[in-house]
Amino acid sequence: MVEMVNRPYASAFESFAAGNPDILCLSADLTSSCEIDGFRDRHPHQFLSLGMAEQNMMSFAGGLGLAGFRPFIHTFGVFMYRRPYDQLMASIAYPRRKVRMMGFLPGVTTPGGMTHQSIEDISVMRSIPNMTILETGDATEVESICEAADSIDGPVWCRVLRGSVPRLFHTPIKVGEMRELSSGDDILVVTSGICTEEAMRACAAFANAGLSIRHLHLHTIKPFNTEALLDQIGSVKHGVVTLENHVTEGGIGSLVAETMADAGVGKKLVRLGLQDTYAHGGSRPYLMRYYGLDALALVKGIEGLMGQEFGITEDDLATARVDDVHSLVKAEAL
């Protein structure tokens, strides 16, 4: 069975940041919600409570960056760009401050509804010059997100998973690389974040049904190596399907579409994700089913692209053990 890791960020951030005087931990009244309460209690001199005042927090972090510090901002992702977008832009992104924005509860991973769900953050961040975007898809990536983000000479937007997180990978994030999780030659599936686990389940079911799937997981969304992606697209016969915990406009679906269009690739593309809609409050499995972000949605997407059904049932998906594909998990150097 897949190993579940409890609160991987809590221990990862503490072991990364504790004792490094240039790292400051900023929080906006969501300290335990972002798993940094232990760090606050054990390392109070590196912790800075900035209250429910995100506009000030973003500019303040920019000032800390100007003073040579590398602030890690912790709050729900949605609160870090919607209200304080102007401050994010002027005080952090434009001057390339080394601010690490740790956005928790990406997409539908929160039952909090529209106000809590960052469903268009990747789209926004992709359009910001100087910004780097990382997204975690498992416990190992959460455990390595701090080192990865702090290796960047500039601001970094991170989608961070919290709570009980499955371990799918055994190598840390290497910024700029992508993970090739299976090496089929019929269809290329590109996923990120929590959708990768769903896709691993679907890919295993398709393997049993005789369709060969090449599966890529993206943890680095910007900057992006388009040549490497084009090589992968060139390795499959029928087309590409993307699945993301985000609206299909501006996220990895758009990233793949732009890459294909720019290169004149004439293959089919199906983009799965939130289809020009807000979500509402509910459990993660319910929301992923309702909005078409889960393994079943991917099955239907692939069947649509292929123009045929493969007889894959929900039971097939439930029994497709993710650890079946663990032996194939490897990082592909780009």
Next chain:
Amino acid sequence: MRNERQTDKVALGIRRRVFEHAIRNNGGYLSQACSAAEQLAWLYNEELNLGAPTLPLIPKPFEGVPSPGNPDYHTGAGYNGPSTPEFDRLFIAPAHYALVAYATLIEVGRMAPEGLEMFNQDGSSVEMIGAEHSPGMEVHNGTLGIGLSTASGLAYGRRLRGDTGRTWVFMSDGEVQEGQTWEAVQACAHHGIDNVLAMMDVNDQQCDGAMSSVMEVGDIRTKFLNFGAACVEIDGHDLNAMRDAVHEPHDGKPLIILARTNPFHTMSILEERFPRLHYVRFKSEVERARFNTSIAADLGVDPVDYTH
């Protein structure tokens, strides 16, 4: 020691330069020179502890925005000297005061007069709305309300580093309409950030007109006190009042100096344009000539010959 007359002269010089520039260019930020000249003159000529400029007296052209592909990029902070621990820093939060700030740099010998000729010219770094690469600027403050927060973060970081230099912000009173200003003050109060100081030009004016007609802000001194700042209200044209105000005790608190000013001070004809003083563009050659004659007389100079 610097004497009062000298700073008075700097303030007068600032106004003369802004006046000449506005007449030559058929308009400009005249009122900001009326209200703020003493404040910037006092900061640069007396109060700020700044090192010698590290950038050329004649500004270099625009050399690109911050990006990974622009390794030689630098801000305009070098006109205020090096950013070393012992020296003060100054942010001009209302970046549309840039013309007045540039004139100040010239008056205190930190920029050549040629710099003002580059103002708002395409390809120049001497931008109309001061950018972070413009002379004397370190952060991009064109969006009002972010300056005090950024300064507070810098001041907090400098305190952690043990720097002795202070972080000053020149602010405008319109910024108190922005919620972020109050977020910044409460953050400073909560964290005891007392190495940040603000000089606020309280001229009661904003882009649409008198602040009382746009959005009444009430007793801002009481508000600042209640949010946890130390706050002194002075006559913003009285240099001795500034010299006293900066000695206001503010242990564990930021110090906000409210400089109450007259938006027509030393240019009485500007009152004709009240309440639209934000950017004065002359409506006719007749008006331009009248303003030229009147303000020149107020400032004790000859009218500007702008016919060639």
